[in-house]
Amino acid sequence: MTGLRGKITLLVLQNAPLILFAVLIIVFGTMSGRFLTPVNFINIINQASHIAIIAIGMTFVLLIAGIDLSVGANMYLSAAVLGVFLAGMPPLIAFPVVAVLGLAFGAVNAFIITQLRVAAFITTLSTLFVGRGIALYFSGNKMVPFSASVKTFGRTAYLGIPSAIWVFAAVLIIALIVLKLTTFGRQIYAIGADPEAAAKAGINVKRVVFAVYCICGVCAAVGGLVSGSQVAVASSTFGFQKEFPVIAAAVLGGTSLFGGRGGVLGTVFGAVLIQTVENGLVMINANPYVYPLVISVIIFIAVFTDSSRTAVLERLERRKIRIEPE
Structure with missing residues (x-):
């Protein structure tokens, strides 16, 4: 009976984000007629794109049981360089330079x-x-406007889909291929599960960890570029505290803070869920001061769910070991 209860608990914990998302859809849909429209859902995904891109990079880091609290600063630095030093360059040159800066x-x-x-x-x-x-030094602690080409990119749609979503989709596809179909992806999971065992198996742990943080850096810069093209300027608060919703998105999507478990598809769902909350609060004209409180609750739910899920899995694993015949 205990085993069955544990499995049911694990099932609920694994699907907690989906349950939360369904509740949000029902609540906000009931309170606002504009919420349940195709245009609004596209807007949610569009606004979630930069968080999803950065969260995909964060997923790589979390999978090796690491953490990157500097993604927001990376966003701002990349945006400041784009606006101050690369304003006159065409996007085909400026955008790759920003990505390289994130890599650095x-x-x-x-x-x-x-x-x-x-x-x-x-x-x-x-x-x-x-x-x-x-970044503050480069910008002179002033708002940095972006060039017309950057703003055009943020406002352009292809086949009716905003450019930000196309960039996000490209990053997602590349990440899926890397994690699911390459040796490097399997090494990431192995290191997250047990770095010592991975090293004994011949995996160059330092090289993989180095590459993972570089990937996260590139994703942060690309996310900053996408966000900057949407808001048209980078103020001194650009990217401020973005690490919290980014980590929450990854953990809500099933990526463990303890490494070795998770994936980018769940991370994307987590990013969309967080943006759905913000969008719904705007739709019902909630007090703006409530937004940080709600996001804080979501972050708490994400961390609590991850800890509980890990504890249940460990108990089930120990039980499985005990009942296996010698």
């Missing part, structure tokens, strides 16, 4: 973590402040 930001994190052996939490917390400080 991630590489700095990776070097400190893998070579200097500083904990990821401390490393990325430090680069969060350093990166934002450099």
Whole structure:
């Protein structure tokens, strides 16, 4: 009976985001007639695109039981460079430069973590402040407007689908291929499950960890580019505290904070769920001061669900080991 109860509990925990999403759809749909429209759902996905892109990169980091708290600073630094130094360049040149800058930001994190052996939490917390400080210096602590070509990109739609969604879809497809169909992807899961065992199996753990933080850096820069093209300017608060909804999106989607479990499809669902909350609050004209409280509750639910899910899985695994014949 205990085993059955544990499996039912695990099933509920695994589907908690889906249950929450269904409840939100019902509540907001009841309170606002505009919420349940195709145009609004496209708008939700469009607004969630930059969070989803960054959260995909964060998923790679979480899968190795790492953390990157500097993604918001990476966003802002990339946007500041785009607006201040690359304003006159065509998008085909400026956008790849921004991606390379994000890669360099991630590489700095990776070097400190893998070579200097500083904990990821401390490393990325430090680069969060350093990166934002450099961005503030470049921008002069002023709002940085983007060029017409960047703003055009953010407002353009292809086949009726906004460009931000196309970029997000491309990042998602690449991430799926890497995690599901490559040796590198399998190595990420192996390191997250047990880094010592992975090293004994011949996996170059440092190289994989280095690459993972670089991937997260690129995703943060691309997410900053997408977000910047939508809002047209980068203020001093651009990307501020974005690491929290990004991590929440990944964990809500089933990626464990303890590594080794999860995937990018769930992460995307988590990002859409968070944006659905914000969109629904706007639709019902909720007090703006309530937004941070609601997002905080979602983050708590994500962490609590992950911890509970991990505990249940460990209990079921121990029970399975005990009943196996010698």
